[in-house]
Amino acid sequence: MRKYLKLVDFELGRFFKIYLVLIAITIVTQIAGVIVKSNKYLSQADKQIYEELIPKAQFLEQYGTMSFMQVMTSAWFMGPIALCIAALIFYIFLIWYRDWFGKNTFIYRLLMLPTARLNVFLAKATSIFLMVLGLISVQLLLLPVASTILKWMVPKDFRTDLTVGAITDFDYLQMLIPNTFIEFVINYGLGFMAVTVLFTAILFERSFRLKGILLGIAYSAIAVIIIISPLLIQEFLLGGFFYPIELLILEVVMVIIVIAGSIWISNYLLNKKIRV
Template identity: 30%
Template sequence: MKKFLELWSFEWNRAKRFYGFLLAFVTSLQAYAVFHEYKFWKDGYESYRQQGVPAISEQYVLESGNITIAAVTSNSFFVFSIMTAVFALLFYSVFIWYQDWTGKNRFSLRLLSLPGKRFAVYAAKLATIWLLITGLQVWQIGLLYLEELVFSGLIPADIYLDIPLQMASTSASPLSLALPSLFSNYLLYYTTGYTALTLGYTFILMHLSGRWKGVLFAGILAVGLIAAMVLFLRTGITTRLYAEEKYWVMIAVSLVLFLSGTWANYRLLEKHISV
């Protein structure tokens, strides 16, 4: 446990500059999205006012509808900030492995030679990614409340409509994937997400332990998993299940794959990567 905590602290210290820049980038883009959407509305509203319509607010709402925080979350700058954060974390998830295995004096040799279980190296990296993802979610929730407060203050009260923040994004928005409105969706998305990350780490460790042979074996394993999934779907079992049963089958399969990937990663680190 001591080795894990020390390595986790070490990984976090390496990630905090990248993470701070990412949070600042996301915040600045979303702040721009708020004022960009306000200016867009204001220009349209001013044009409407120049028509000299009496009871302009009521008439404007009848013709154009109320404006909500969903206008901000559907803004292209807001969407781009979410997509950038997702891809940045995916990139860093891979980078934190390969940064230790490159160069003449590979730092990975020192990490794996430390006293204690080598699996602590894997656990620290996975826990770091979990911390980055969870921290970004908490930051985004705080940003949403702040953005809603600012945006509602800029728009006249008789035109702005308060809605629950859970309704601030459509099902097709990346925000609905990053911050699902329902706990059941949250559980499904992040169970499958962390399972995919664990399997991705399995393929990375195969490459690091076997080089091109590891890449070949990882490719064969990936093809095998995809083929098994296709064959399972072609059996038609899923067509005879209710929606709730399909949901729990997906959760169960994800957990089995997560545990299998974790066990494989443990074996690869302890038995197949030599220093």
């Protein structure tokens, strides 16, 4: 366990500077978005009310009040989230290929450490998962701060206040920040499963090169089929036989099977097919 934790700490340290940059971009861009969108709304209100002499009630009826929803649906808010997601998806591949193609093929040193090779796999997967949780935590802390700045800038008569709960209920944020523990386990369990499947596909490629690419694609497709198989059976074979809770349990079982299978296959590839 101690060696595994050291590997996790090592992997987190290798990406830490870029990780801090992602956090800084998220904070600065989203706060700037609140300021820019609020100023734009207030400028519009000033022009309509004080220059064109439109009554405040008419302005509010025509343009509506300012709320955090207008910030959330803008590129100022969604852009940094998309950037962080793209960066972490890219890092899922970089975390392995950097070790193979970097200076002195560092992967050989990692795999020759006096610890189980599977610990290298688990440490890399854990570091990705922890970085995702870290970014989500930053976003959760940032929401009330940004909402408060909006309240400072826009007079009460011209805004509609939203609670953090109402904000996180919005489409993509509900996926990233689930409202219940069960939703959290489902969403991030699927995310962790996706990481292990991609890691296994990468190890297939590293073990068998060109043939490994096809094996990796085939394995990923099989994993998807396993995950959706209860839904397909429910829809086309049993005609809605399972209750929703039973279907959920089946899906959880399928996710566990795929994660366990990915870890087992990756352990086999690391020990039997990848030579150092």
